[in-house]
Amino acid sequence: xxxxxxxxxxxKGDPAGVAGLLIVxxxxxxxxxxxxxxxxxxxxxxxxxxxxxxxxxxxxxTNVLGQDIFERSVYSVRTAFEIGLVVAVLSTLxxxxxxxxxxxxxxxxxxxxxxWLKGVLDAIPFYLFxxxxxxxxxxxxxxxxxxxxxxxxxxxGRLVRAEVLKLRGQDFVRAARTIGLSDARILLRHVLPNTSxxxxxxxxxxxxxxxxxxxxLSFLGLGxxxxxxxxxxxxxxxxxxxxxxxANFAAxxxxxxxxxxxxxxxxxxxxxxxxxxxxxx
Amino acid sequence: MSATVLSVRKxxxxxxxGRAEQTVVDGVSFDLAAGEVLALVGESGCGKSxxxxxxxxxxxxxxxxxxxDEIRLGDVNxxxxxxxxxxxxxxxxxxxxxxxxxxxxxxxxxxxxxxTTPFRRHRGQSRRDASNSAEAMLRRLxxxxxxxxxxxxxxxxxxxxxxxxxxxxxxxxxxxVLIADEPTTALDVTTQAQVLEDLVRLGQEAGxxxxxxTHDLGVVAHYADRALVMQRGRIVEEAGVGDLFRAPTHDYSxxxxxxxxxxxx
Amino acid sequence: xxxxPSAPLLSVRGLTVEFRQPGGPSLTAVRNVSLDIPAGGVVALVGESGSGKTxxxxxxxGLVPAAAGQVLFRGEDILAMDRPALQKTRRAVQAxxxxxxASLSPRRRVxxxxxxxxxxxxxxxxxxxxxxxxxxxxxxxxxxxxxxxxxxxxxxxxxxxxxLARALISGPELVVADEPFSSLDxxxxxxxxxxxxxxxxxxxxxxLFVSHDLAVVRRLADSVAVFYAxxxxxxxxxxxxxxxxxxxxxRALLAAIPVPDPGLPPPRILSGETPxxxxxxPGCVFHNRCPEASEICARETPEERSLPGxxxxxxxxxxxxxxxxx
Numbered sequence: 004x005x006x007x008x009x010x011x012x013x014x015k016g017d018p019a020g021v022a023g024l025l026i027v028x029x030x031x032x033x034x035x036x037x038x039x040x041x042x043x044x045x046x047x048x049x050x051x052x053x054x055x056x057x058x059x060x061x062x063x064x065t066n067v068l069g070q071d072i073f074e075r076s077v078y079s080v081r082t083a084f085e086i087g088l089v090v091a092v093l094s095t096l097x098x099x100x101x102x103x104x105x106x107x108x109x110x111x112x113x114x115x116x117x118x119w120l121k122g123v124l125d126a127i128p129f130y131l132f133x134x135x136x137x138x139x140x141x142x143x144x145x146x147x148x149x150x151x152x153x154x155x156x157x158x159x160g161r162l163v164r165a166e167v168l169k170l171r172g173q174d175f176v177r178a179a180r181t182i183g184l185s186d187a188r189i190l191l192r193h194v195l196p197n198t199s200x201x202x203x204x205x206x207x208x209x210x211x212x213x214x215x216x217x218x219x220l221s222f223l224g225l226g227x228x229x230x231x232x233x234x235x236x237x238x239x240x241x242x243x244x245x246x247x248x249x250a251n252f253a254a255x256x257x258x259x260x261x262x263x264x265x266x267x268x269x270x271x272x273x274x275x276x277x278x279x280x281x282x283x284x
Numbered sequence: 285m286s287a288t289v290l291s292v293r294k295x296x297x298x299x300x301x302g303r304a305e306q307t308v309v310d311g312v313s314f315d316l317a318a319g320e321v322l323a324l325v326g327e328s329g330c331g332k333s334x335x336x337x338x339x340x341x342x343x344x345x346x347x348x349x350x351x352x353d354e355i356r357l358g359d360v361n362x363x364x365x366x367x368x369x370x371x372x373x374x375x376x377x378x379x380x381x382x383x384x385x386x387x388x389x390x391x392x393x394x395x396x397x398x399x400t401t402p403f404r405r406h407r408g409q410s411r412r413d414a415s416n417s418a419e420a421m422l423r424r425l426x427x428x429x430x431x432x433x434x435x436x437x438x439x440x441x442x443x444x445x446x447x448x449x450x451x452x453x454x455x456x457x458x459x460x461v462l463i464a465d466e467p468t469t470a471l472d473v474t475t476q477a478q479v480l481e482d483l484v485r486l487g488q489e490a491g492x493x494x495x496x497x498t499h500d501l502g503v504v505a506h507y508a509d510r511a512l513v514m515q516r517g518r519i520v521e522e523a524g525v526g527d528l529f530r531a532p533t534h535d536y537s538x539x540x541x542x543x544x545x546x547x548x549x
Numbered sequence: 550x551x552x553x554p555s556a557p558l559l560s561v562r563g564l565t566v567e568f569r570q571p572g573g574p575s576l577t578a579v580r581n582v583s584l585d586i587p588a589g590g591v592v593a594l595v596g597e598s599g600s601g602k603t604x605x606x607x608x609x610x611g612l613v614p615a616a617a618g619q620v621l622f623r624g625e626d627i628l629a630m631d632r633p634a635l636q637k638t639r640r641a642v643q644a645x646x647x648x649x650x651a652s653l654s655p656r657r658r659v660x661x662x663x664x665x666x667x668x669x670x671x672x673x674x675x676x677x678x679x680x681x682x683x684x685x686x687x688x689x690x691x692x693x694x695x696x697x698x699x700x701x702x703x704x705x706x707x708x709x710x711x712x713l714a715r716a717l718i719s720g721p722e723l724v725v726a727d728e729p730f731s732s733l734d735x736x737x738x739x740x741x742x743x744x745x746x747x748x749x750x751x752x753x754x755x756x757l758f759v760s761h762d763l764a765v766v767r768r769l770a771d772s773v774a775v776f777y778a779x780x781x782x783x784x785x786x787x788x789x790x791x792x793x794x795x796x797x798x799x800r801a802l803l804a805a806i807p808v809p810d811p812g813l814p815p816p817r818i819l820s821g822e823t824p825x826x827x828x829x830x831p832g833c834v835f836h837n838r839c840p841e842a843s844e845i846c847a848r849e850t851p852e853e854r855s856l857p858g859x860x861x862x863x864x865x866x867x868x869x870x871x872x873x874x875x
Contacts, residue, residue, distance in 0.1 A: 110571065173651045173652075174646040174647065174648055174651040174652035175651060175652050175653055175654045175655070177607075177612055177644070177646060177652070178644060178646060178652045178653075178712075178715070179654075179665075180611075180612060181610050181611075181612065181639065181642075181643060181644040182639065182643075182665060182666045182669045182670075183635070183636045183639040183669060183670075184665075184669060192654075193654050193657075196654075196656045196657075197654075197655060197656060199656075327734040327735065327736065328734055442822055442823065443598070444822070445822070472597035472598055472761070472823075473597070473761070473763075473802065473805045473806055473816075474597060474801060474802060474805045474818075474819040476805065476807075476816070477805050477807070477815075477816040477817065477818045477819070478818045478819075478820075481818060499734065499735070500807065501735075501809035502806065502807030502808055502809045502816075503807050504809070505807060505808070505809045505810055505811040505813075506807045506811065506815040506816060507807075507815075525811050526811055529809065529810060529811055529812075539736065540735065540736070541809060543735045543736050543738075543739050544735055544764075544809040545809055545810070546739060546768075
């Protein structure tokens with residue numbers, strides 16, 4: 004198993020991982036700036052003329068309503084991170100909890116119920132499910148978050164379950180039982196920490212998936228209601244591109260691509276860095 | 285004085301550990317004569333398994349580096365052989381039996397299927413001929429009801445039986461050299477004697493030279509003709525088994541023998 | 550094995566352990582086994598794979614349920630205890646497992662691993678616990694600087710010592726060890742065996758250890774219990790069992806070990822296979838491989854008998870074999 008120091012040094016040695024880390028870092032700073040009220044505040048203002056070209060005043064130009072595209076792009080970083088983080092954290096926690104329970108109590112009714120639930124959720128086509136939830140919770144901004152958490156946890160749950168099943172038979176768990184530790188304590192203190200490599204990587208992947216999903220949902224009009232996101236910008240650009248104005252499209256898709264690329268590089272490098280099998284030969 | 289069948293000169297294996305390289309086998313040299321059983325004995329981590337892997341061309345590429353003046357099998361220098369040529373040599377002239385019989389057999393294929401493979405691949409026999417050869421092999425091992433054994437799946441056999449099947453597979457082509465890496469460590473002691481006897485007997489019948497890798501000095505005492513004592517990648521003593529136990533010359537050999545004798549009372 | 554006047558510390562009576570395969574027949578891992586462990590004594594359970602020795606040890610530790618029988622610790626049946634009573638017993642009966650890398654929690658430092666039993670059993674307070682952890686390490690001849698390390702940063706020998714320290718830190722009366730020496734090299738084994746002897750002399754703690762390695766058993770154990778296919782075939786003082794084994798299986802087992810001396814005769818082969826636990830043979834469980842089997846052996850299961858002629862201060866020499874039926 005790896006200490007944090009070893010993982011970090013392995014990550015530092017991986018050029019792809021460093022690149023990913025840098026890219027994500029830059030975006031994180033942008034998001035922080037928006038949260039702090041320093042950047043992207045003018046996303047809703049019609050501060051310019053219609054479809055102005057990129058220039059000194061508006062770095063990326065303006066859209067059909069005269070809104071500054073740069074401001075909107077930067078604000079969207081915050082939207083992306085917010086969705087990403089909320090969904091990633093909640094779905095990972097849910098997946099860890101349910102996965103651990105079903106792995107620990109494998110082949111009992113607990114396991115059966117969780118697996119059944121997983122099967123049901125996996126069987127529903129995702130976008131239909133999200134659309135249904137979003138529609139049902141009409142207008143509520145967290146509809147999309149709820150739908151995503153409810154479906155994203157299953158992958159993490161499955162992986163955690165498999166790992167817990169494997170760990171359950173190991174001697175250190177037996178040793179904990181000989182001291183008389185309760186099942187709950189053993190799970191929390193000994194078993195779950197040994198799934199952290201799975202959780203970290205899955206969390207990162209969930210974050211990426213959430214951002215991508217939000218883009219599609221917003222594009223379909225089911226996503227962000229109060230604010231702007233790359234998805235909304237892309238939806239707007241469907242009108243603009245045929246008219247010859249690419250700024251909106253370029254900005255949104257360019258930044259989206261960059262952020263997702265950064266996360267993918269980071270997630271891959273993280274997985275390699277945390278892989279306990281790398282530690283021995 | 286038998287002919288030398290395997291000649292190893294200055295074999296070294298380096299393992300990559302992050303950016304540094306660790307020397308796990310350090311300039312090992314020895315000869316293996318036809319028909320003899322040579323034990324390579326040492327404690328875990330001394331490099332004996334890596335030596336075997338190096339000779340077989342089974343070192344994990346990218347992580348391990350091999351350097352040798354020569355690894356001569358007959359008139360071929362294995363150290364200079366490409367991967368494709370090495371594959372032809374393996375199984376036909378040079379074969380190996382590993383420690384874990386549990387994982388060495390593919391669980392989804394019947395034993396008969398796996399046992400006939402070396403006959404078909406390396407001796408070009410037809411399926412029927414290979415099947416007969418395989419059965420004959422099992423019978424030579426003294427296995428009761430070889431026909432039934434062939435129809436079983438690996439998990440239906442005990443560890444001892446599996447190891448004997450693996451031995452049969454390794455000896456199928458009457459190789460010049462058989463390397464056995466801790467072949468009985470994972471087995472019960474009552475089965476160990478059977479497997480080791482089979483090993484030695486098959487080797488003698490086929491004229492195969494055996495390189496027996498073990499940490500168990502008891503095994504060395506009763507099944508080997510000569511022994512190489514290995515410590516930290518180097519061979520520290522080379523002697524006939526009788527001489528080794530009667531009058532070991534190196535401190536480490538002495539310590540090993542004393543520890544083994546001390547425990548057995 | 551109770552030749553002593555005082556009551557044994559732990560007494561196993563008629564224990565049977567079964568495992569049910571999911572959706573299949575049940576497998577009897579241990580059948581009707583009785584043995585005693587005297588206070589401060591060292592008892593070894595020997596046998597080959599599938600003999601049931603590990604299942605017995607696990608049943609004593611409460612890690613697997615027993616289908617029948619009792620485990621009396623200081624006279625009380627721990628299999629029938631409720632949680633609070635069981636917790637008190639846990640403190641007195643601790644365990645060491647075979648693979649130290651797997652038995653120490655990989656993401657916890659040595660200090661945390663040692664503190665855990667102290668916290669769980671409510672021993673000491675924050676101040677004294679750290680000190681006790683350092684003392685526990687000293688007792689197993691390790692430096693206190695290892696407290697901050699993770700298991701994977703230690704060598705195999707060090708890890709096993711930490712596992713031993715963890716077992717001893719709560720001051721148990723009995724330590725149950727499952728193949729504690731198997732993962733170590735011969736030279737490390739010798740050192741660890743020596744350490745265990747010292748600890749036993751100093752603390753008076755009893756040991757029950759499972760081993761397939763008769764050499765270690767000979768060095769460490771007062772008495773030996775020989776298992777085969779779930780049954781206890783022979784038990785008695787170590788010296789006696791090694792010098793004059795009564796059961797044909799014990800004899801075969803001893804004869805199969807290669808002794809590191811080429812001058813001595815080679816190991817003898819025991820033909821046949823251990824019976825599958827799912828289909829135990831009728832009669833004596835060893836009869837199909839026994840060189841001295843007779844017609845009754847295939848028909849009737851022999852009963853355990855105590856052999857006459859052992860001095861009072863030695864544990865009884867018991868054997869389960871038709872050859873000793875008189």
